[in-house]
Amino acid sequence: MATATETPAEVGAIQEFTVTVIIRRFDPEKDAEPYWQDFDVQMYSTDRVLDALHKVKWDQDGTLSFRRSCAHGICGSDAMRINGRNRLACKTLIKDLDITKPIYIEAIKGLPLEKDLIVDMEPFFASYRQVQPFLQSSSKPEKERIQSIEERARFDDTTKCILCAACTSSCPVFWTDGQYFGPAAIVNAHRFIFDSRDDQAQVRLDILNDKEGVWRCRTTFNCSEACPRGIEVTKAIAEVKQAILRGKP
Amino acid sequence: MTSNIALDAPRSPSARTKRGVNWEKWGWIYMRVSGVALVALIFGHLFVNLFLGDGVSQIDFAFVAGKLSDPFWQWYDFFLLWLALIHGTNGMRTIINDYVATASVRRILQGALLSSTVVLLVLGTLVIFTFDPCPAGADPELVASFCADIL
Numbered sequence A: 001m002a003t004a005t006e007t008p009a010e011v012g013a014i015q016e017f018t019v020t021v022i023i024r025r026f027d028p029e030k031d032a033e034p035y036w037q038d039f040d041v042q043m044y045s046t047d048r049v050l051d052a053l054h055k056v057k058w059d060q061d062g063t064l065s066f067r068r069s070c071a072h073g074i075c076g077s078d079a080m081r082i083n084g085r086n087r088l089a090c091k092t093l094i095k096d097l098d099i100t101k102p103i104y105i106e107a108i109k110g111l112p113l114e115k116d117l118i119v120d121m122e123p124f125f126a127s128y129r130q131v132q133p134f135l136q137s138s139s140k141p142e143k144e145r146i147q148s149i150e151e152r153a154r155f156d157d158t159t160k161c162i163l164c165a166a167c168t169s170s171c172p173v174f175w176t177d178g179q180y181f182g183p184a185a186i187v188n189a190h191r192f193i194f195d196s197r198d199d200q201a202q203v204r205l206d207i208l209n210d211k212e213g214v215w216r217c218r219t220t221f222n223c224s225e226a227c228p229r230g231i232e233v234t235k236a237i238a239e240v241k242q243a244i245l246r247g248k249p
Numbered sequence B: 001m002t003s004n005i006a007l008d009a010p011r012s013p014s015a016r017t018k019r020g021v022n023w024e025k026w027g028w029i030y031m032r033v034s035g036v037a038l039v040a041l042i043f044g045h046l047f048v049n050l051f052l053g054d055g056v057s058q059i060d061f062a063f064v065a066g067k068l069s070d071p072f073w074q075w076y077d078f079f080l081l082w083l084a085l086i087h088g089t090n091g092m093r094t095i096i097n098d099y100v101a102t103a104s105v106r107r108i109l110q111g112a113l114l115s116s117t118v119v120l121l122v123l124g125t126l127v128i129f130t131f132d133p134c135p136a137g138a139d140p141e142l143v144a145s146f147c148a149d150i151l
Helices: A002-006 A049-060 A122-130 A149-153 A172-176 A183-193 A201-208 A222-226 A233-246 B023-051 B061-068 B071-099 B103-130
Strands: A016-025 A035-044 A079-082 A085-088 A103-106 A113-115
Touching: A016 A049, A035 A049, A049 A103, A085 A222, A122 A183, A172 B071, A183 A201, A183 A233, A201 A233, A222 A233, A233 B023, B023 B071, B061 B071, B071 B103
Parallel strands: A016 A103
Antiparallel strands: A016 A035, A079 A085, A079 A103
């Protein structure tokens, strides 16, 4: 087939290109301030931002630090700020970004920076723990706690949370006030507040009816846009507000 | 930070202090309720002042004096003043809370905000209910020309 070699790249073929990634680096033992460092990497159109980070770390600079575990959008380890938006590095395809320009990668904001793309997640998990994100039921059924399809659908959206902190670290209120519970904690409270099997909704509503609770939300929708799982975070927060006003879920 | 990583943390009660009435909730409700009321009040205000009669050219001292002598417009302006000013003050308060991290600066700004609001509310209410375009015994040179017809 002589003609086959002359045809341009067929539709859907894997393309190769050079991408510049500019990463915000910080080593607390050496640097007083974070700084931007750029790397050129050969990428394929099937690659993700996480693959670019791997190429940098494995082939160019082994000191680059970032978190990733499953690398398939489930564990929530690699939330980072890519071109100014919070995303999961493992779910962001390079070809979906504008590769004529450099790709800027930095750690998520609002949490203490530890090294390169790694932040201290403890304040995030501290507020997550405060909303009691576990089933509390006094009933002791013989077999199982029955729940209808409708009752399950009520909180289906908020069960999808993977605790990546993309929402909380995109929230401008959280950036300036670390005391705010943050969207992720409210989402996970919502998951149990509206669960028909749970008995302690009132306790969680009381916890979130706080100076630093749901009333701090300014409905800027940053969290809904940031969520890699597509959870309607702002809507969930609004539903918790309504539940507090009603006094029951 | 390190002490509360242990497993018992989820079961411990909220560490956040709870004192008295939760004003944040009422502040949130106030913003919504006053917001809805203000839409009606402000558009009514604009309609009467700028559209009815001669429109914007009718607004002068006599027009305002006439409105402020009518108890309906007195109370209308009273609600407009209080709802709008407190609505704005609460908005400013939340902005200060959002952007000012230093506790002392925050207290100073909120104190200034509160005192200016109180002054404006008192002054505004006083003007609405005690405004007299033609005070008795005033020098005719200094008051509006139409006062000659009344006095």
